[in-house]
Amino acid sequence: MPYYVTTPIYYVNAEPHLGHAYTTIGADILARHMRQRGEEVFFLTGTDEHGEPVAQAAERAGVSPRELADRNARRFLDLMPQIDVSNDFFIRTSDERHVARVQEVMQRVHDNGYVYEGTYEGYYCPRCADFKTPSELGPGNACPIHEIVLELVTEQNWFFRLSAFEDALLRLYEERPELVMPDFRRNEALAFIRGGLQDVSLSRPKLKWGVPLPWDPGQVMYVWFDALLNYYTALSFARPGEDLTDRFWPASLHVMAKDILKFHSVYWPALLLAAGLELPERMYVHGFLLMGEKKMSKSLGNVLDPFRVIEQYGSDALRFYCFREVSFGQDGSISPAGFEARYETELANDFGNLASRVLAMVERYRDGVVPAGVEVDPALAGGEGGLGGVEVLVAGLLDRAEISRALDVCWGSVRRLNRYVEERKPWELAKDPGRARDLDAVLYNLAEGLRVVTLLLHAYVPKAADRLLGALAERSRGIAALGSRGGGQRIERIPPLFPKLG
Ligand code: ME8
Numbered sequence: 189m190p191y192y193v194t195t196p197i198y199y200v201n202a203e204p205h206l207g208h209a210y211t212t213i214g215a216d217i218l219a220r221h222m223r224q225r226g227e228e229v230f231f232l233t234g235t236d237e238h239g240e241p242v243a244q245a246a247e248r249a250g251v252s253p254r255e256l257a258d259r260n261a262r263r264f265l266d267l268m269p270q271i272d273v274s275n276d277f278f279i280r281t282s283d284e285r286h287v288a289r290v291q292e293v294m295q296r297v298h299d300n301g302y303v304y305e306g307t308y309e310g311y312y313c314p315r316c317a318d319f320k321t322p323s324e325l326g327p328g329n330a331c332p333i334h335e336i337v338l339e340l341v342t343e344q345n346w347f348f349r350l351s352a353f354e355d356a357l358l359r360l361y362e363e364r365p366e367l368v369m370p371d372f373r374r375n376e377a378l379a380f381i382r383g384g385l386q387d388v389s390l391s392r393p394k395l396k397w398g399v400p401l402p403w404d405p406g407q408v409m410y411v412w413f414d415a416l417l418n419y420y421t422a423l424s425f426a427r428p429g430e431d432l433t434d435r436f437w438p439a440s441l442h443v444m445a446k447d448i449l450k451f452h453s454v455y456w457p458a459l460l461l462a463a464g465l466e467l468p469e470r471m472y473v474h475g476f477l478l479m480g481e482k483k484m485s486k487s488l489g490n491v492l493d494p495f496r497v498i499e500q501y502g503s504d505a506l507r508f509y510c511f512r513e514v515s516f517g518q519d520g521s522i523s524p525a526g527f528e529a530r531y532e533t534e535l536a537n538d539f540g541n542l543a544s545r546v547l548a549m550v551e552r553y554r555d556g557v558v559p560a561g562v563e564v565d566p567a568l569a570g571g572e573g574g575l576g577g578v579e580v581l582v583a584g585l586l587d588r589a590e591i592s593r594a595l596d597v598c599w600g601s602v603r604r605l606n607r608y609v610e611e612r613k614p615w616e617l618a619k620d621p622g623r624a625r626d627l628d629a630v631l632y633n634l635a636e637g638l639r640v641v642t643l644l645l646h647a648y649v650p651k652a653a654d655r656l657l658g659a660l661a662e663r664s665r666g667i668a669a670l671g672s673r674g675g676g677q678r679i680e681r682i683p684p685l686f687p688k689l690g
């Protein structure tokens with residue numbers, strides 16, 4: 189089964205921040221891991237360029253929406269290699285191939301009878317590009333996310349018959365319990381649907397910056413419909429001269445944070461049903477990275493700049509920290525002090541020192557050759573953090589996008605290997621020529637365990653893992669079981685993987 193994973197497409201009303209990097213790295217970890225398992229993977233990210241959020245920001249900046257979009261899309265594009273993201277394509281919704289495909293799909297929704305003309309009256313947040321229901325409004329009719337007071341708007345526009353899909357969506361959620369993960373997010377989506385679905389405005393009459401409705405070009409499409417469809421349209425033009433839609437649609441997994449749960453778990457499946465298209469298999473809804481108590485957000489101005497963090501600590505450290513510090517799925521606070529602590533104790537000490545020690549001991553005691561002809565030690569394979577079957581455990585968790593839990597399992601193995609060094613004391617065995625076979629066994633098990641866990645960590649910390657696997661003379665980047673390589677290879681010593689900060 190091919191694996192097609194997506195991130196949200198990000199608004200270009202401002203520059204990227206760590207929240208965007210977080211989701212993108214999460215999806216990247218899954219894409220990399222699936223490739224390691226030999227799956228055929230397509231990984232999509234990109235930018236959401238139409239609609240009020242962008243048009244209003246451009247006005248404030250005194251530039252055209254297209255200029256602002258070009259400028260900030262560039263920043264998102266540049267971010268990807270810096271955080272070591274291996275996306276197969278980067279979609280921009282201002283791309284005319286996307287626009288044409290969106291019009292085609294929406295015309296089908298129209299022709300299938302799910303569109304009508306009417307008057308919208310209610311509260312609209314231009315920053316969220318969201319029509320708020322009364323229960324979603326904060327005190328004083330404010331947007332609870334952006335903390336701006338919303339005005340009551342009345343306008344003539346086109347509607348999408350969302351209400352027609354209430355029963356179909358309830359059935360869908362019944363039949364496919366893993367459509368929205370984790371479970372508590374599925375329950376939120378279900379509660380929203382059970383609360384009753386109102387038809388939703390499908391167009392914006394006053395706005396110019398968007399996709400014109402094919403049947404009424406004087407209006408542009410509500411940006412969320414344009415945006416959601418990116419997951420589908422991208423496949424038709426991501427590879428020049430080739431349409432990947434049949435190969436990769438429906439998507440295996442959409443990754444996003446809880447702020448856009450409603451759009452993905454309610455509007456999106458309804459829109460696809462209305463267009464007669466297949467539905468994505470699953471979505472994973474994660475929490476917010478918080479700085480102190482607040483969600484990091486462009487409009488609240490409390491952002492941590494990923495470019496600066498990478499400069500200081502490297503991309504691996506950022507990738508590791510985000511998923512280690514905050515359990516994927518939950519909200520969690522991050523801080524510069526937290527970064528430093530994890531870097532020192534876990535990357536530099538637990539993992540970096542383990543790697544240095546193992547390489548150094550193989551060199552010192554066996555002239556750099558991993559001993560061959562020895563068995564896997566059951567003591568290392570079993571027990572807490574045991575490495576036997578660790579690859580199966582990690583794969584099972586990543587199948588359900590449990591990125592932090594899978595990392596916890598890997599870290600359990602890193603720590604188990606450190607304990608194994610302390611328990612077996614190779615330096616004492618080395619003093620006794622009668623125990624040469626025991627020393628062989630310990631050194632083999634350490635090198636083999638380090639190889640297995642580094643292959644698993646490759647998806648998280650690709651740069652460091654590549655260096656270490658190079659030193660371990662491991663050419664494959666597949667997932668491996670403890671004992672699947674027999675020894676005999678010549679290792680090399682390398683400078684510390686995660687040097688101590690000065
Ligand atoms: O909503 N913590 O774009 P957006 C964790 N264009 N994740 C965060 C975060 C934080 N503090 N801040 C942002 C949009 N994110 C629409 C999406 S999709 C068809 C259209 C991440 O630029 C997270 O993935 O506001 C969140 O869902 C997304 O950025 C919102 O990005």
